[in-house]
Amino acid sequence: MSSFDGFSSTPLEQRNNSVQQLVRLLFLTITLLLLIPAVATIVVLIVEGAPGLSLEFFLDKPRQNGAAGGIAPALVGTVWLTAGALLFALPLGVAAAIYLSEYAKDNWLTRAINVAIVNLAGVPSIVHALFGVGAFVHFMQFGKSILAASCTLAVMTLPVVIVATRESLQAVPKAFREACWNMGATRWQTIWKVVLPNSGSGILTGLILVVSRAVGETAPIMFTGAVFLRALYPSGVFDKTMALSLHLFNVSTQVNDVPRHVPFAVALTLIGVVLAMNAAAIALRMRLRGRKKW
Amino acid sequence: MAEHLAIEAQSLNLWYGTFQALFEVDLQVRAGIVTALIGPSGCGKSTFLRSCNRINERLGYVSTTGTIKVLGQDVYGEQVSAIQVRRHVGMVFQRPNPLPLSIRDNVLFGHRLHSGKRVNKADGDALVEEALRQVLLWDRVKDRLDHKATGLSLEEQQKLCIARLLPTKPSVLLMDEPCSALDPEATAAVEDLIWTLRGKYSILIVTHNMAQARRASDECVFMLMGRVVEHSATEEMFVAPKQQETADYIEGRFG
Numbered sequence: 001m002s003s004f005d006g007f008s009s010t011p012l013e014q015r016n017n018s019v020q021q022l023v024r025l026l027f028l029t030i031t032l033l034l035l036i037p038a039v040a041t042i043v044v045l046i047v048e049g050a051p052g053l054s055l056e057f058f059l060d061k062p063r064q065n066g067a068a069g070g071i072a073p074a075l076v077g078t079v080w081l082t083a084g085a086l087l088f089a090l091p092l093g094v095a096a097a098i099y100l101s102e103y104a105k106d107n108w109l110t111r112a113i114n115v116a117i118v119n120l121a122g123v124p125s126i127v128h129a130l131f132g133v134g135a136f137v138h139f140m141q142f143g144k145s146i147l148a149a150s151c152t153l154a155v156m157t158l159p160v161v162i163v164a165t166r167e168s169l170q171a172v173p174k175a176f177r178e179a180c181w182n183m184g185a186t187r188w189q190t191i192w193k194v195v196l197p198n199s200g201s202g203i204l205t206g207l208i209l210v211v212s213r214a215v216g217e218t219a220p221i222m223f224t225g226a227v228f229l230r231a232l233y234p235s236g237v238f239d240k241t242m243a244l245s246l247h248l249f250n251v252s253t254q255v256n257d258v259p260r261h262v263p264f265a266v267a268l269t270l271i272g273v274v275l276a277m278n279a280a281a282i283a284l285r286m287r288l289r290g291r292k293k294w
Numbered sequence: 295m296a297e298h299l300a301i302e303a304q305s306l307n308l309w310y311g312t313f314q315a316l317f318e319v320d321l322q323v324r325a326g327i328v329t330a331l332i333g334p335s336g337c338g339k340s341t342f343l344r345s346c347n348r349i350n351e352r353l354g355y356v357s358t359t360g361t362i363k364v365l366g367q368d369v370y371g372e373q374v375s376a377i378q379v380r381r382h383v384g385m386v387f388q389r390p391n392p393l394p395l396s397i398r399d400n401v402l403f404g405h406r407l408h409s410g411k412r413v414n415k416a417d418g419d420a421l422v423e424e425a426l427r428q429v430l431l432w433d434r435v436k437d438r439l440d441h442k443a444t445g446l447s448l449e450e451q452q453k454l455c456i457a458r459l460l461p462t463k464p465s466v467l468l469m470d471e472p473c474s475a476l477d478p479e480a481t482a483a484v485e486d487l488i489w490t491l492r493g494k495y496s497i498l499i500v501t502h503n504m505a506q507a508r509r510a511s512d513e514c515v516f517m518l519m520g521r522v523v524e525h526s527a528t529e530e531m532f533v534a535p536k537q538q539e540t541a542d543y544i545e546g547r548f549g
């Protein structure tokens with residue numbers, strides 16, 4: 001006879017249960033506490049910054065070193081810089097990811113490149129800034145310009161584009177590639193007709209990451225193309241330009257007698273641009289996801 | 295005579311790195327009939343199939359000696375392009391693998407690869423209808439050619455995978471356990487289909503299912519540990535196998 005005394009819980013089980021409840025509560029509290037700074041930041045930005053927002057603020061040029069007037073040139077400049085960064089980083093990054101994922105043999109060189117890319121993603125942006133000054137401003141003789149700043153942002157964001165794209169390429173099932181190869185498709189035909197159309201979401205992720213960083217970074221552009229004040233819109237890629245991130249730094253630390261709501265309004269705009277771009281990309285990605293089914 | 299041989303392997307040896315998977319394989323697959331390839335798992339059936347369309351060489355660490363002729367021509371010959379070989383030698387896989395495209399685009403995929411120019415609508419429609427009719431799928435899918443192929447049932451997917459090979463006019467169809475992902479009813483349907491394709495194409499089909507080999511083939515090849523043990527008319531092999539190993543395998547005593 002085995003000793004069966006019903007299914008009622010034992011003291012040991014009750015103790016395990018209370019430990020488990022406690023752990024759950026602890027982790028929940030930690031998670032909520034961690035959310036506080038993020039939520040608080042946004043709330044403060046809205047409360048303090050919203051009074052500063054107006055149509056003039058977006059459409060006007062800065063006056064009194066930024067203490068009055070609007071942010072139009074900075075907004076436009078940020079769009080130029082971000083578009084420039086995307087123009088370089090996306091095609092090059094996608095090309096590199098295609099090479100690494102579809103063509104490269106799995107040897108020490110490929111593995112070394114992969115490790116290098118991951119590490120490059122962690123290099124502080126001020127280091128990229130110095131590289132940009134050396135490589136683009138001086139060596140390539142772009143001068144301090146939108147072109148040099150965009151190239152610097154592109155170099156900085158290339159690793160994340162490569163990693164995001166490579167992962168989405170590798171998520172395309174092997175069976176599709178085999179089907180293509182066995183019908184006599186070349187590697188490129190396979191990539192172009194089947195692999196790429198099914199990795200759009202990864203490429204979009206790369207795009208989101210590039211945009212967020214390109215819009216938000218200050219250091220890489222401050223030495224390579226962005227200036228504190230320039231009341232003109234850029235007329236070409238060799239112009240210098242204002243940028244939102246640098247303007248925020250400017251009005252919050254460099255200029256006296258700035259009304260309290262101005263830096264908050266600039267920050268709110270900055271966050272708004274990033275969130276809007278991300279939301280658009282996420283919506284697009286969800287549409288791509290919904291279409292794909294295998 | 296070369297013309298009535300679809301595939302002719304002579305002293306074919308194949309290594310994955312240092313591991314030898316095929317040993318001195320001599321095999322003649324006659325044109326226009328269905329030949330079944332049977333043998334325990336790991337004996338080299340898929341390896342042999344993949345040698346016939348040279349897909350093995352993509353692995354990079356595969357080496358071969360000996361020759362494989364398809365329709366009389368050595369596929370590993372100097373002037374031969376692997377891509378042309380794959381156009382004339384179609385492959386069907388164990389798991390149906392339609393591309394994540396519409397039914398129509400799946401059928402036209404291979405044709406578009408090889409024709410080089412855009413296929414006009416009328417020609418495309420004709421090709422799609424002809425191919426889908428040949429695999430007995432036309433009536434079931436003709437109203438939803440623009441739907442995703444991945445939404446079809448497994449049986450329909452497998453038939454589509456056969457259909458998409460046909461527009462490039464292959465001579466040989468290689469099928470690697472084409473029914474093993476299907477339920478018995480779907481299996482019977484695909485077997486029937488294979489039987490209707492007999493004569494128009496030379497078919498080499500790998501199967502684990504003895505009943506299927508017996509029902510659905512003219513000749514049968516038994517492989518064991520990388521070698522061809524026996525090759526004879528199917529009826530003969532099942533009624534009076536010449537080799538002891540064949541008899542053991544057929545009766546399920548191993549494998």
Ligand SMILES: Nc1ncnc2c1ncn2[C@@H]1O[C@H](COP(=O)(O)OP(=O)(O)O)[C@@H](O)[C@H]1O
Pocket residue numbers: 310313315333334335336337338339340341342353
């Ligand atoms: N890509 C590969 N790399 C290395 N060894 C392989 C590969 N494919 C198959 N093999 C080996 O070759 C032998 C034959 O495999 P396979 O042709 O797949 O057998 P079957 O299809 O008859 O089950 C097996 O021992 C298997 O482990």
Ligand SMILES: [Mg+2]
Pocket residue numbers: 339340341470
């Ligand atoms: Mg196999």
